[in-house]
Amino acid sequence: MGTATLKKGKEKILQSKHPWIFSGAIDKIDDVKQNGETVIIKSFDGAELALGAVSVHSQIAVRVWSFNSDEKIDKIFFENRIKTAIALREKIIDQNSTNVYRLINSENDLLPGLIVDVYNKYLVCQFLSAGAVFWKKEIVGILSELLKPKCIFERSDSESLVKEKLEKNVGVLLGEEPPKLIEVKENNLKFFVNIKSGHKTGFYIDQRDNRKLLREFVKDKSVLNCFCYTGGFSLYAKSAEASHLTNIDSSSEALTLIAKNFELNNYSIDNVENIEGDVFKLLRKFRDENRKFDVIILDPPKFAESVSQVTKAARGYKDINLLAMKLLNRGGFLFTFSCSGHISQELFRKIVDDAAIDSGRIVKIIRQLTQSSDHPVLSSFPEGLYLKGFICEIY
Ligand code: SAH
Numbered sequence: 001m002g003t004a005t006l007k008k009g010k011e012k013i014l015q016s017k018h019p020w021i022f023s024g025a026i027d028k029i030d031d032v033k034q035n036g037e038t039v040i041i042k043s044f045d046g047a048e049l050a051l052g053a054v055s056v057h058s059q060i061a062v063r064v065w066s067f068n069s070d071e072k073i074d075k076i077f078f079e080n081r082i083k084t085a086i087a088l089r090e091k092i093i094d095q096n097s098t099n100v101y102r103l104i105n106s107e108n109d110l111l112p113g114l115i116v117d118v119y120n121k122y123l124v125c126q127f128l129s130a131g132a133v134f135w136k137k138e139i140v141g142i143l144s145e146l147l148k149p150k151c152i153f154e155r156s157d158s159e160s161l162v163k164e165k166l167e168k169n170v171g172v173l174l175g176e177e178p179p180k181l182i183e184v185k186e187n188n189l190k191f192f193v194n195i196k197s198g199h200k201t202g203f204y205i206d207q208r209d210n211r212k213l214l215r216e217f218v219k220d221k222s223v224l225n226c227f228c229y230t231g232g233f234s235l236y237a238k239s240a241e242a243s244h245l246t247n248i249d250s251s252s253e254a255l256t257l258i259a260k261n262f263e264l265n266n267y268s269i270d271n272v273e274n275i276e277g278d279v280f281k282l283l284r285k286f287r288d289e290n291r292k293f294d295v296i297i298l299d300p301p302k303f304a305e306s307v308s309q310v311t312k313a314a315r316g317y318k319d320i321n322l323l324a325m326k327l328l329n330r331g332g333f334l335f336t337f338s339c340s341g342h343i344s345q346e347l348f349r350k351i352v353d354d355a356a357i358d359s360g361r362i363v364k365i366i367r368q369l370t371q372s373s374d375h376p377v378l379s380s381f382p383e384g385l386y387l388k389g390f391i392c393e394i395y
Contacts, residue, residue: 002032002039004054004062011043014050014067017380019107021052023061029054036134038065038073053112053131057165063112063129075138078111082142085109089118092373100184100193102205102374108384109376116143117201119193120184121150124201125173128160140173151175155201159305170196181257183264187212189235190264192257199229206387207232207299209372210335213391214297215240217333221294224248224286224327226279226320231258233297233335238267246273246293248282280316283323296324297335304340313340314351321355325363328394337369337389348388362395 006013010025027044032054041050041062048069052062065073085104093101104116106128113129123143127133133156140152152174161168172178181192186208195202214236221244223237228247231254237245249255255274262269275282279300298320303313317338324334338348349365356363369389371377377384 002037002054003030003042004028004039004052005030005042005046006044006049008044011047011049014041014064017067019052019064019110019112019378019381020060021062021064023059026061029061032056034134036130036132038131040069053129053134055130055164058130058163060129063107063131065110065112065131075142078135078138079142079146081109081111082139082146085111085116086146088376089374097188098186098208100186100191100203100205101208102372105375105384107381108378110378114139115201117205118147119182119195119202122178122182122195123147123149123152124155124195125152126158126201127154127156127169128158128166129164130166133166136173144174149175151178153178153195155195181260186232187236189239190261191230191232191235192260192264193230194257204229204232204299206339206371206375207337208374210337210369210389211236213367213369214295214335217335217391218242218295222246222292223295223297224293224324225297226283226324227298227300228258229254229299231261233299234258234272235261235265235267237295238262238272239265242295244271244273246275248275248277248279250276250278252276279320283320283327286327287323291327292329292332293327294329294332295335296328296332298324299335299337299339302340303338304342307342310340310342310347313343314347317343317348317351318355318358321352322359325355325359325361325392325394328361330395332394334363334392334394335369335389336392337387339387341383341386343388345385345388349390352390352392356392364393364395365390366393367391 005027007027035056039054051066052064099120113132115126117124154173156169193202218237219241223242224246225233228249303316304310371387
């Protein structure tokens with residue numbers, strides 16, 4: 001087995017159980033033949049500390065598989081990790097009402113670089129690190145044995161692969177070719193999902209718990225869903241008897257799917273307005289028209305893809321939050337989110353606070369929100385928490 005020897009003092013990274021070792025912490029890597037293979041991680045003086053996967057082309061040179069250097073990294077190792085992840089979902093997901101959820105959440109399920117999402121009888125996987133790619137065949141075999149899916153579909157098309165210098169791959173890994181749209185249910189609401197080319201692995205699964213919460217706030221209310229995608233929040237609002245719904249997205253494909261999702265649930269589209277356009281512009285238009293809403297959802301895409309984009313992203317978040325606060329009726333509610341990993345919880349809170357001051361409204365934060373529980377955050381891996389949100393009451 002190859003070896004990664006750390007620089008003096010860098011063994012602290014492993015003591016803190018953070019699963020990433022950056023190339024700057026490594027003195028030398030020996031006897032590695034293939035990208036992604038397992039290496040033993042040693043301290044500068046030769047003590048064996050942990051086992052990890054080497055990423056030859058990445059700044060994250062090693063991702064830890066196990067903090068126990070006596071463990072064997074083999075098919076059984078992956079089977080055990082995957083079984084542990086499945087057991088957690090069996091506890092937290094009511095499979096009678098929900099058949100779309102995240103089964104394996106990468107580092108946070110101690111499987112760096114591996115994402116597996118369940119879409120009814122289909123599994124969608126992302127292999128995002130050299131180590132995950134190295135063990136792909138075994139992982140697919142285990143998932144197939146344990147879950148017997150109709151199909152295991154690969155969606156390794158995330159931009160993070162470019163940094164890792166790994167190939168993008170999209171296609172069937174096992175089983176039958178999936179149809180263009182798959183039907184799933186989330187809290188008994190039905191959705192069509194395009195797992196082949198929809199965003200992420202097809203659906204924003206991470207918002208499930210927050211969408212459910214929305215139901216408590218919308219009965220007989222007018223709701224504006226900004227960045228609505230295929231209507232996740234909109235269907236929940238409709239199910240909880242919102243009186244009027246306005247959906248905005250820049251993607252016509254997403255809006256077409258909203259209409260299909262309403263039909264799928266036998267919901268009428270009376271009092272539902274779908275607008276294709278730019279949220280930044282439309283919020284200004286609504287302000288100029290003096291339009292008001294009772295509930296507004298702001299769930300934009302990631303504005304900060306890197307640290308260098310944080311300042312610009314913060315301006316964007318503040319802009320839409322400020323505008324939304326102005327558009328809300330007294331006693332209205334704002335559901336506001338940021339999924340940018342580079343925007344911390346504290347910074348997002350500050351952005352919302354600043355928007356509140358500039359809006360001239362009184363804003364009460366009544367709840368802090370985060371990603372759904374099937375997207376756990378490993379305590380030693382703060383990067384795992386990326387979705388932040390607030391419910392604010394506006395006066
Ligand atoms: N809330 C959604 C997920 C939102 S994803 C859910 O629960 O499923 C972000 C969405 O914002 C995408 O659908 C994307 O098409 C859209 N989008 C990105 N920039 C936009 C803009 N400037 N104006 C309107 N929509 C935008």
